[in-house]
Amino acid sequence: MFRGYTVLKCEGIRVSFGGIHALRDVNFTAEYGNITALIGPNGAGKTTLLNVISGLISPDNGHVYFLGDDITDLPTYLRGQMGIVRTFQNLEIFHNMTVLENVLTGCHRHVKYTLLDSLLKTPDYWEGERFCLEYARNALEFVGLLDKRDMPAQDLPFGSQRLLELARALVAEPTLLLLDEPAAGLNLSETENLGKIIHRIRDEKKIPIVLVEHDMGLVMRLSDRVYVLNFGEVIAQGEPKEVQNNPEVIAAYLGEEGT
């Protein structure tokens, strides 16, 4: 795997809900070693595209390729087992568990001990749990939540819950990490912190990232490539600087501000 290798390719994705065309003929790629941002005004279809990539929605038309394989019809949990992991705009942490348990759950795909191992508490079980625990601690340390590991997840402040989702995603050692508005609701310092962490994910862990975000500063600082969606169509793509100066993009955003 080398930098620039196409990890994800979406071809001709079309999604409609009732009469609304959420996505029209969207082509999108993400490469290894890159942070690919997906931006656009509200309702442009960004989360819908993420849902298609993670398998929560089936496209009416088009294909999704992951590392060369057609995964268009693959159910979400199988994509999860392949390492396609995401965070959620509206936070889907497991509020009936502690911080640590949340992150341990993310390790599910790595650990293979069986039901019998669990029931009889075999050495395989202990080995698997030790492995999970180590990974979980590392992930929590990476995002800075290690000291809060025994807290009930729902007691964490909002900003920390976002970091928890990130830690949970990291522990799965994703082959593709989808971040759905990870900075939404964060204040300035939290956003900066988040930005640093995302950068480290790309550079230290070498995980390809697809980033959906509204915070333009964050997007421009972090991304290697940017796709702009408007009304379900890709209206621009390229390096951050290019896209920033693209008149169509500016019009799309201004149009949103005008209304």
Next chain:
Amino acid sequence: MELASYFQLLLSGITVGSIYGLTALGFTIIFNTTGIINFAQGEFVMLGGMLAVFALKGFKLGVLPSIFISVVVTTIIGAAIERITIRPVRGGAVLNLIIATIGVSIFIRGVIMFVFGKDTYGFPQFTGDIPLTFWGVAIMPQSLWVIAVTVLLLLWLFFFFKKTIFGKAMLACSHDRKASYLVGISVNKMVLASFAISALVGAIGGAILTPITLTSYDVGIMLGLKGFSACIIGGLGNPFGAAFGGIILGILESFGAGLISSAYKDAFAFFILLVLLFFRPTGLLGLSKIERV
């Protein structure tokens, strides 16, 4: 078997099926407005019959006044249930909601059993019990009343949901709760109304059927189950499907009991439910709005 007997089975199927349809409609109204399956729906039907018996025998009122009172009281109970037990749990886990409606259903049943015991009760048919006969078929006049009242109720509901502001507001709620809220529709009021209307519809159904099938503290469970099966037959969430499903179920059950086995009559609804869930959970008409996991 002669043609007349088939017709007899058909008719009794349609009669009972009408009530299944009304029960199913009650499920549908609440489901469409709230997304919940109200396990106590069958108990509304039971209350319609039992409370009418109580008014009749306890207060020596006439048949129609008793039914009127029982329907009014059941409607109030329906609204009270929403306010007291459903609203506190509404935002939480689906599981808790299910348990809440189950708890309500059990509690109502328990109270009725405590007060009335396990006996079966009935009251006279509206216009006497001399069957009308033609072409070898005997029809109980009450059957005609059941079908007539059901049709009237369906027409009223249709008018209510399509033509009145309140009804349209409830429909809006079912399509998009947040949007409805944003245009000023009080979602809480709509939910309350949905419970009240479902209770009303269920109670009427229960009351008009009692002269034919009798009633007891226990009838709610099977009625609820059959009403739900009817919903699935017609496609959950579809009111026409609910009514249609009820009639179909009633007819299938009647023919099954008459031709195959009457001991397993109650089992038919369940078998149909399972078969549908296996092969076609969106209903025979495929018009439901369920989500798959």
Next chain:
Amino acid sequence: MSGFKKDGLSVFCFVLLLLAVPFFLTNVYYINTLTLSAIHAIIAVGLNLLMGYAGQVSLGHAAFYGIAAYTSAILTTTYGLPIPLGMVIGILLSGFIAYIIGIPTLKLKGHYLAMATLGFGVIVYIFFNETIELTGGPSGFRGVPRLALFGFTFESDLSYYYLTSLTLAFIIVLSLNLINSRIGRALKAIHTSETAAQVFGIPIAKYKLFVFVISALYAGLAGVLYVHNLSFVAPSSFGFNFSVELVTMVVLGGMARIWGSVIGAFFLTILPEFLRFFENIEIMLYGAILIVFIIFMPEGIAGSIVKIFAAWRARKSDV
């Protein structure tokens, strides 16, 4: 203390308690009540795995209890099969039927399973009542041999008490082990957010089916213990009311708390002994408990104890 050690300690204390009780309560009637409580607790623990962890409701668990009971009764009495074989077949049949029902229903949302199990429970009840040649109908099936394993017959009530309470302890250990594993975490995840669970590679429908079958197997185990104790079965023990009682035990004790189900089961089994007019208010009481607990104390008795204890510990450390 680690979770594993804590669990081990609590099971150990529980077993000690169970073994000690007959020395204080010598009346055999009380012993039999406790035996029945333990049998109910086995079902309740299984049902809790389904409700508290996988987040699904079954309104027909009495049916799985009854299927295993009747199957073992009929096989060992009418057909003279050895008791262990009859029991195993009974339990497996319950599990198998749960598997068949679970496949279509668990793919859909919560209330489908509730309704399907409600209907299923009714069907089974009707079946027990109607197939008179096989089951003896409403008056029941008699003459079931007393439980005997490896040549030892559990003739005395006391020996049966020890058998069932130790079986319960074993079931508790098994369930605790199940919960404290990646499988348990997956189940808790499914309960809270199926979307997120899927994203992390958890196959939701498969896990739900798995738990449903497990809970049916537990109920089956309880059923065979029941029938070979009483030597008699009747359909009335396996009706809708009992299914409701089971759900109430789980809610009362605390969902997603193994010990909660044990508490709930013992409480609701022993309670009727103290309330002579219980039969009249039984149904009303279950309904009231369900409503009150789900609104005000959804974590049940066990959960409330844990919360109070945690609050007390937090206050102690502040001082």
